[in-house]
Amino acid sequence: MTPRITLLDGSLGGAEGNTAAAAARLTAHLEPRASVRAVRLRDTSDAGSLASILGDSDGFVFATGTYWDSWGSPMQRFLETATELEGSLVWLGKPAAVVVTMHSVGGKGVLSRLQGVLCTLGLLLPPMSGFVYSLANHLALEGPARDGQEDLWRLDDLAVVAHNLLEALAGGRDFRAWPVDRAEAGRRWI
Numbered sequence: 001m002t003p004r005i006t007l008l009d010g011s012l013g014g015a016e017g018n019t020a021a022a023a024a025r026l027t028a029h030l031e032p033r034a035s036v037r038a039v040r041l042r043d044t045s046d047a048g049s050l051a052s053i054l055g056d057s058d059g060f061v062f063a064t065g066t067y068w069d070s071w072g073s074p075m076q077r078f079l080e081t082a083t084e085l086e087g088s089l090v091w092l093g094k095p096a097a098v099v100v101t102m103h104s105v106g107g108k109g110v111l112s113r114l115q116g117v118l119c120t121l122g123l124l125l126p127p128m129s130g131f132v133y134s135l136a137n138h139l140a141l142e143g144p145a146r147d148g149q150e151d152l153w154r155l156d157d158l159a160v161v162a163h164n165l166l167e168a169l170a171g172g173r174d175f176r177a178w179p180v181d182r183a184e185a186g187r188r189w190i
């Protein structure tokens, strides 16, 4: 059966924003093997009113921009109202990927804290399923390839995020990794 994935977009930008654009890239990688339904929490952030959609989902994508070092207020409101679903079958053991956008600073902290919350709610975090994309990366990746770029998250890495989410949904272990700079992580770059 085709798995059902719900994309919970907690950004301020909504359907027209940067987070939605990044999430759409992820959705394109997911959709051949899953049906993806997007919920814009900016419009509907009350988890209670979304309970049947959430309960009906096999997996999730949580997406948000970075706003003063935090996730969006629609995501915060959603998490607050989702408290009564903590540890319930709505979440328990269901895999979740996370997409965060930002200009330059704070998004990895948002990702790590959000993944911590999701794990505590009862969700399952597949390997390499949390992705942060910044304007800084976007600009740095423009033009010809340069040394050191392989350590930057790029939109193509969303194929790996999609694969690992789908693999977890299927109960498999054939996870993939995005490119990493193992050889020169400690290099002098200034």
Ligand SMILES: Cc1cc2nc3c(=O)[nH]c(=O)nc-3n(C[C@H](O)[C@H](O)[C@H](O)COP(=O)(O)O)c2cc1C
Residues within 6 Å of the ligand: 011, 012, 013, 014, 016, 017, 018, 019, 020, 064, 065, 066, 067, 068, 069, 070, 101, 102, 103, 104, 105, 106, 107
């Ligand atoms: C109120 C506000 C606060 C922001 N704070 C940060 C920040 O702390 N760090 C950062 O790198 N970008 C920050 N940004 C930029 C956004 O994170 C970035 O543009 C993101 O992609 C917005 O997603 P959206 O278009 O889906 O809302 C901020 C943007 C706004 C509107």
